[in-house]
Amino acid sequence: MSSPGAPVRVALLGCGTVGSQVARILVEQAADLRARVGRPLDLVGIATRTVRERPGVDPALLTTDAAALVARPDVDLVVELMGGIHPTLELLTDALAAGKSVVTANKALLAQHGGELFEAAERAGVDIYYEAAVAGAIPIIRPLRESLVGDAVTAVTGIVNGTTNYILDQMHTTGAEYADALADAQALGYAEADPTADVEGHDAAAKAAILASLAFHTRVHLDDVDCEGIAEVGAADIEAAEQIGCVVKLLARCTLSADGTIAVGVHPTLVPATHPLAGVRGAFNAVFVESINAGQLMFMGPGAGGSPTASAVLGDVVTAARNRVRGVAGPGESAYSTPGITDPGRVRSRHHLALVVRDEPGVLARVAAAMAHSGVSIQEVRQVPLPGDGAHARLSITTHVASTADLGAVVAELEASDDVSGRIRVLRVEGE
Amino acid sequence: MSSPGAPVRVALLGCGTVGSQVARILVEQAADLRARVGRPLDLVGIATRTVRERPGVDPALLTTDAAALVARPDVDLVVELMGGIHPTLELLTDALAAGKSVVTANKALLAQHGGELFEAAERAGVDIYYEAAVAGAIPIIRPLRESLVGDAVTAVTGIVNGTTNYILDQMHTTGAEYADALADAQALGYAEADPTADVEGHDAAAKAAILASLAFHTRVHLDDVDCEGIAEVGAADIEAAEQIGCVVKLLARCTLSADGTIAVGVHPTLVPATHPLAGVRGAFNAVFVESINAGQLMFMGPGAGGSPTASAVLGDVVTAARNRVRGVAGPGESAYSTPGITDPGRVRSRHHLALVVRDEPGVLARVAAAMAHSGVSIQEVRQVPLPGDGAHARLSITTHVASTADLGAVVAELEASDDVSGRIRVLRVEGE
Numbered sequence: 001m002s003s004p005g006a007p008v009r010v011a012l013l014g015c016g017t018v019g020s021q022v023a024r025i026l027v028e029q030a031a032d033l034r035a036r037v038g039r040p041l042d043l044v045g046i047a048t049r050t051v052r053e054r055p056g057v058d059p060a061l062l063t064t065d066a067a068a069l070v071a072r073p074d075v076d077l078v079v080e081l082m083g084g085i086h087p088t089l090e091l092l093t094d095a096l097a098a099g100k101s102v103v104t105a106n107k108a109l110l111a112q113h114g115g116e117l118f119e120a121a122e123r124a125g126v127d128i129y130y131e132a133a134v135a136g137a138i139p140i141i142r143p144l145r146e147s148l149v150g151d152a153v154t155a156v157t158g159i160v161n162g163t164t165n166y167i168l169d170q171m172h173t174t175g176a177e178y179a180d181a182l183a184d185a186q187a188l189g190y191a192e193a194d195p196t197a198d199v200e201g202h203d204a205a206a207k208a209a210i211l212a213s214l215a216f217h218t219r220v221h222l223d224d225v226d227c228e229g230i231a232e233v234g235a236a237d238i239e240a241a242e243q244i245g246c247v248v249k250l251l252a253r254c255t256l257s258a259d260g261t262i263a264v265g266v267h268p269t270l271v272p273a274t275h276p277l278a279g280v281r282g283a284f285n286a287v288f289v290e291s292i293n294a295g296q297l298m299f300m301g302p303g304a305g306g307s308p309t310a311s312a313v314l315g316d317v318v319t320a321a322r323n324r325v326r327g328v329a330g331p332g333e334s335a336y337s338t339p340g341i342t343d344p345g346r347v348r349s350r351h352h353l354a355l356v357v358r359d360e361p362g363v364l365a366r367v368a369a370a371m372a373h374s375g376v377s378i379q380e381v382r383q384v385p386l387p388g389d390g391a392h393a394r395l396s397i398t399t400h401v402a403s404t405a406d407l408g409a410v411v412a413e414l415e416a417s418d419d420v421s422g423r424i425r426v427l428r429v430e431g432e
Numbered sequence: 433m434s435s436p437g438a439p440v441r442v443a444l445l446g447c448g449t450v451g452s453q454v455a456r457i458l459v460e461q462a463a464d465l466r467a468r469v470g471r472p473l474d475l476v477g478i479a480t481r482t483v484r485e486r487p488g489v490d491p492a493l494l495t496t497d498a499a500a501l502v503a504r505p506d507v508d509l510v511v512e513l514m515g516g517i518h519p520t521l522e523l524l525t526d527a528l529a530a531g532k533s534v535v536t537a538n539k540a541l542l543a544q545h546g547g548e549l550f551e552a553a554e555r556a557g558v559d560i561y562y563e564a565a566v567a568g569a570i571p572i573i574r575p576l577r578e579s580l581v582g583d584a585v586t587a588v589t590g591i592v593n594g595t596t597n598y599i600l601d602q603m604h605t606t607g608a609e610y611a612d613a614l615a616d617a618q619a620l621g622y623a624e625a626d627p628t629a630d631v632e633g634h635d636a637a638a639k640a641a642i643l644a645s646l647a648f649h650t651r652v653h654l655d656d657v658d659c660e661g662i663a664e665v666g667a668a669d670i671e672a673a674e675q676i677g678c679v680v681k682l683l684a685r686c687t688l689s690a691d692g693t694i695a696v697g698v699h700p701t702l703v704p705a706t707h708p709l710a711g712v713r714g715a716f717n718a719v720f721v722e723s724i725n726a727g728q729l730m731f732m733g734p735g736a737g738g739s740p741t742a743s744a745v746l747g748d749v750v751t752a753a754r755n756r757v758r759g760v761a762g763p764g765e766s767a768y769s770t771p772g773i774t775d776p777g778r779v780r781s782r783h784h785l786a787l788v789v790r791d792e793p794g795v796l797a798r799v800a801a802a803m804a805h806s807g808v809s810i811q812e813v814r815q816v817p818l819p820g821d822g823a824h825a826r827l828s829i830t831t832h833v834a835s836t837a838d839l840g841a842v843v844a845e846l847e848a849s850d851d852v853s854g855r856i857r858v859l860r861v862e863g864e
Contacts, residue, residue, distance in 0.1 A: 025725060029584060035768040036581055036649065131579060137726035139571070139579030147563060147571030149468055150746020152461060217468065276732065279711070293457060293743035294569035297733035300708065301726065311725035314582020319763075328760040331751075336467040 007040035008321040011075040013066050013091065014082030015048045015057065018105060018132070021310035022079060022317075024056050033314070037321045045069045047082070070095045077320055079313060080104040089113050096120040096128065101320040101329075103313055105132035111206035111222040114213065118333040127329050129316035134207045135160050135285040137308030138301040139315070144214040144289070149334070152292040153215040156254040157430070160207040162283035162303040163198035164230050164250040166190045168268075169281050171238045172247055178233055190283055200229035201266040204252045211287070212254035212264040217337040220254075224341045226265035233268050237427060240354050240396055244380065246270035247278050251430065256339070263342035270352050270429040277430070345405030350379065350429035352398050355414065356386060356421040359393040363419045367395065370417070374410035376402040392421060401432055439472040440753040443507040445498050445523065446514030447480045447489065450537060450564070453742035454511060454749075456488050465746070469753045477501045479514070502527045509752055511745060512536040521545050528552040528560065533752040533761075535745055537564035543638035543654040546645065550765040559761050561748035566639045567592050567717040569740030570733040571747075576646040576721070581766070584724040585647040588686040589862070592639040594715035594735040595630035596662050596682040598622045600700075601713050603670045604679055610665055622715055632661035633698040636684045643719070644686035644696040649769040652686075656773045658697035665700050669859060672786050672828055676812065678702035679710050683862065688771075695774035702784050702861040709862070777837030782811065782861035784830050787846065788818060788853040791825040795851045799827065802849070806842035808834040824853060833864055 010026065012019055026033070026043045034040045046057065047066035053059060063069055070078055070091050078095040080102060082088055088109055092102050097120060104110070110117070110133055121128040131141045135158065144153070159165050163185060170181040182199065185191035197203045205225040212220040230250050241248045251269040256262055271278045276298050280286040285303025290296050302308040323329055357363045364383060371378055377400040386392040399407065407426065414420045442458065444451055458465065458475045466472045478489065479498035485491060495501055502510055502523050510527040512534060514520055520541055524534050529552060536542070542549070542565055553560040563573045567590065576585070591597050595617060602613040614631065617623035629635045637657040644652040662682050673680045683701040688694055703710045708730045712718040717735025722728050734740040755761055789795045796815060803810055809832040818824040831839065839858065846852045 021725070025582070029582075032584065032649075033582065036766050138729060139575035142574055142579050143571035146751050147574050147747045148743065149750045150457070150461075150465065150748070151743040152464065217464075276711075279708075291743065293453070293739045293746070295734045295737075295740050297570060297731070299729075299731055301729035305727075307725045308727050311580065311583040311723065314725070315579045316582070318581040319578050322763040326760065326763070328758065331754040331758070334468050 005039045005325070007042040008037060008324055009042045009044045009074050009076045010317065011044060011069050011072065011078050012046040013069070013078065013080045015046050015054060016081065017306040018309045018313065019046070019081040020054060020057065021306040022081065022313050025310055025314055027056070033318060036318055038325050039321070041317065041321055044074060045072065066091055067094070070100070071098070075100055076324055077101045077103065077317065079317060080106055081313070083108070085109055085112065092117060093120055096124050096126060099124050099126055101127040101324060103129050103316040103320055105130065105309060105313060107133040107203065107206040107210060111209040114210070115219045115335070118335070122332045125329050127320045127323055129320055131316050132309045132312035134210050135287055135299070136301070136303040136305065137311045138285055138287065138299050138303065139312070140211070140287045140299050141214065143299065144211070148289065148291060148294065151294050153289060154256045154292060155290040156211045156215045156287060157277065158207070158211060158252045158287040159249055159277055159280050159285055160252050160287065160303065161198055161204040161250060162285055163191045163195065164204070165280065165285070166283045167199070168230060168233065168248050168250065171233070171235065172242070175235060175238070177235050178231065199231050201227045201250065204250060204266045208252035208254055208264050208266055211252065212262060213333070213335065215254055215289070216256065216262050216339060217334045218262070218339055219335050220262070220264055224264055226344050226347070228267045230268050236354070237425065240352065241270045243382070243396060244270070244352070244398060245273050246429065247273060248427070249277060251277070257342045257346065259342070261340045261342040263347040265347065267428050270427055272431055275430060345403060345408070347404050348401050349404070350399055350401050350431065351407050352396070352427050352429050353411070354425040355395050356392050357395055357419050358421070359385060359391055364395070366417070366419055367414060370413050371399070371410050374406050374413070376406050376410050398429055437471045437757065439474040440469060440756055441474045441476045441506050441508045442749065443476060443501050443504065443510050444478040445501070445510065445512045447478050447486060448513065449738040450741045450745065451478070451513040452486060452489065453738040454513065454745050457742055457746055459488070465750060468750055470757050471753070473749065473753060476506060477504065498523055499526070502532070503530070507532055508756055509533045509535065509749065511749060512538055513745070515540070517541055517544065524549060525552055528556050528558060531556050531558055533559040533756060535561050535748040535752055537562065537741060537745060539565040539635065539638040539642060540654070543641040546642070547651045547767070550767070554764045557761050559752045559755055561752055563748050564741045564744035566642050567719055567731070568733070568735040568737065569743045570717055570719065570731050570735065571744070572643070572719045572731050573646065575731065576643070580721065580723060580726065583726050585721060586688045586724060587722040588643045588647045588719060589709065590639070590643060590684045590719040591681055591709055591712050591717055592684050592719065592735065593630055593636040593682060594717055595623045595627065596636070597712065597717070598715045599631070600662060600665065600680050600682065603665070603667065604674070607667055607670070609667050610663065631663050633659045633682065636682060636698045640684035640686055640696050640698055643684065644694060645765070645767065647686055647721070648688065648694050648771060649766045650694070650771055651767050652694070652696055656696055658776050658779070660699045662700050668786070669857065672784065673702045675814070675828060676702070676784070676830060677705050678861065679705060680859070681709060683709070689774045689778065689780070691774070693772045693774040695779045697779065699860050702859055704863055707862060777835060777840070779836050780833050781836065782831055782833055782863060783839050784828070784859050784861050785843070786857040787827050788824050789827050789851050790853070791817060791823055798849070798851055799846060802845050803831070803842050806838050806845070808838050808842050830861055
């Protein structure tokens with residue numbers, strides 16, 4: 001294979017789990033990448049926090065001065081895998097302004113500053129690609145941006161955080177409580193020492209903002225995402241889910257509401273075992289897309305890991321490099337739509353209620369009447385005596401689709417009544 | 433939304449199941465499509481075999497003269513949904529030569545003349561897109577062409593024909609024989625009056641050629657595909673599959689062999705129930721991709737139907753139109769690699785053998801010895817007495833991975849022996 005032109009020169013910001021794999025693949029698959037781009041892809045520098053030996057990485061490439069690397073006139077393409085908001089935002093803004101294309105996996109940055117970055121790329125006539133920012137190796141950004149661009153997407157539902165999926169899966173498999181499953185995930189390297197971003201849903205929320213922006217051709221900010229993590233999911237929730245044929249998943253859900261607004265949320269959700277997302281096990285990710293014309297599509301694969309994420313990064317690098325070789329940029333983000341965010345109280349979903357009631361005649365009738373009075377219709381109900389207690393029963397109620405405001409009102413009313421003991425545990429249920 | 437420039441003018445060739453949906457969406461979603469392209473998409477003509485009233489289609493657009501429509505100077509983009517090889521090939525070649533971009537769903541044409549068409553597009557500096565040619569609404573062409581372009585794909589395995597998947601699924605669900613399941617599929621519109629292209633595997637073979645070309649950056653012709661349909665799959669095969677925890681699927685399988693050649697085949701195959709492809713029911717399609725870095729990815733969705741296929745067509749139309757607005761073409765097909773086709777006898781797979789043997793001491797030992805002698809290793813074997821017959825037994829043998837040549841040799845040897853009654857039924861088994 002010949003090299004008919006000057007190389008496309010790549011600067012790498014960050015050389016951790018993903019960055020080191022990108023560096024490796026740029027070397028190991030150089031011949032194939034060159035054939036696909038039409039020019040060599042040359043890695044000209046790697047900015048890291050500390051300059052130390054890294055296996056398979058030429059130490060001469062390393063620098064701690066990311067700003068100087070980005071500013072080098074011989075850099076065509078900046079691959080950002082350092083994470084964080086500052087100084088990353090400034091580095092990428094400078095890169096784009098200087099006419100360099102950008103590939104990033106930084107979901108938090110995009111969910112908060114995507115608009116500015118996309119506009120900077122548009123102004124400079126260069127590309128910003130970010131396939132690796134959502135669901136690791138799974139191609140989902142490009143399908144939403146391009147394949148489904150002639151369709152009308154109505155909902156995107158994803159398992160987009162492998163750590164929480166692993167923990168919830170373990171809780172189902174072993175019956176473990178949350179804290180034990182988390183400790184297990186940390187010991188195996190599936191969860192970080194500080195698991196906050198994963199278990200509180202922040203990571204999934206950033207991805208939800210990105211998915212919703214693409215699906216609905218708008219700009220959704222991280223702050224627009226209604227976010228609830230899994231730290232309060234207990235073994236009792238898992239058991240209650242299984243009793244009605246469901247599994248608990250942390251779902252990122254982006255939906256077009258009947259009033260034309262969009263709802264974007266992350267919530268632990270009961271998913272019926274028959275739903276394709278229910279079968280997504282361990283640290284895998286999957287994204288389920290519903291659209292007017294295509295119907296239902298699902299994309300599944302590894303959601304994290306150095307080498308899978310590097311695959312997505314390299315796909316973007318080749319695409320951006322091909323564009324540079326041909327002197328063009330790909331189409332920019334389509335953000336012409338301003339649908340507004342659905343009022344959180346008007347978001348509609350099925351719900352599951354787990355509560356303890358006095359085991360007396362008339363209690364179930366009063367609970368059912370309170371729900372009917374609030375316009376919340378019951379789809380399924382189960383009552384079993386509370387073990388070792390003659391006076392109380394456990395109620396498991398699945399509602400039909402209702403607004404969270406109506407649901408909240410009836411939960412407050414029931415919790416205030418003498419029939420109900422303690423708090424009512426409420427979780428969303430996927431489907432209708 | 434304003435219209436800042438001249439419209440992109442679209443000519444449609446064919447107005448059947450898919451074409452009529454494309455025409456409908458171009459009108460119904462005109463505002464959104466215009467916003468996404470940056471210009472209006474104007475449908476300026478529709479070539480059909482006969483000019484007659486069609487619901488929702490402006491009769492003034494209809495013409496029977498496809499060549500004249502393609503040659504019109506005011507046409508920017510030709511959408512080909514008429515099918516067939518001639519005169520379709522000539523029409524699209526003319527369109528590309530005249531600088532018009534092409535969107536097509538014609539898998540048979542691409543599997544036989546893709547190379548010429550891609551080169552014609554490259555010469556003219558215009559686009560040819562064909563997402564709808566494989567697996568209907570499922571984005572798989574663009575992910576292979578772009579998302580995975582920085583990775584090294586090792587295998588693509590697909591359920592890419594909904595008709596045969598529906599028939600096989602029915603055979604599993606109802607225990608029906610093939611002919612009855614086919615008649616049922618025809619009555620419900622899932623199979624055509626002449627089902628040859630589907631049930632003989634020709635449709636899946638064309639799609640396999642396209643998938644293999646993209647996955648391995650080469651040009652695979654329909655003639656390179658080793659093709660076996662489902663017409664000989666009987667209720668006994670279905671039962672034998674279920675007994676070893678498998679379902680029968682018609683798989684299009686494209687793999688990189690150890691010697692660097694590629695094997696592309698379509699075969700009814702036993703798929704273990706635990707494999708993600710086993711759960712693909714009814715007329716759905718799915719494509720399972722394995723690559724060095726990304727690992728295992730699966731794409732699932734509706735594989736046919738007017739409106740899902742139209743979604744894929746419109747995605748390509750918007751992409752091609754955006755490129756025209758910006759005065760560029762997307763990157764062409766990457767076909768730098770010439771790996772050669774694996775000799776059919778050297779293709780490796782697990783196999784399942786169903787045979788009837790004399791129920792006498794020493795027979796199983798001789799069968800096992802014959803297989804060992806040919807280098808075919810047994811993974812699992814079951815022997816049950818033939819019902820209502822004291823003299824014979826039924827053997828169900830699953831082999832480890834072996835070459836089809838070695839397998840064929842041992843089957844011939846066994847069939848020639850006195851121990852075996854009649855023919856041995858051989859089917860491939862997915863996995864290792």
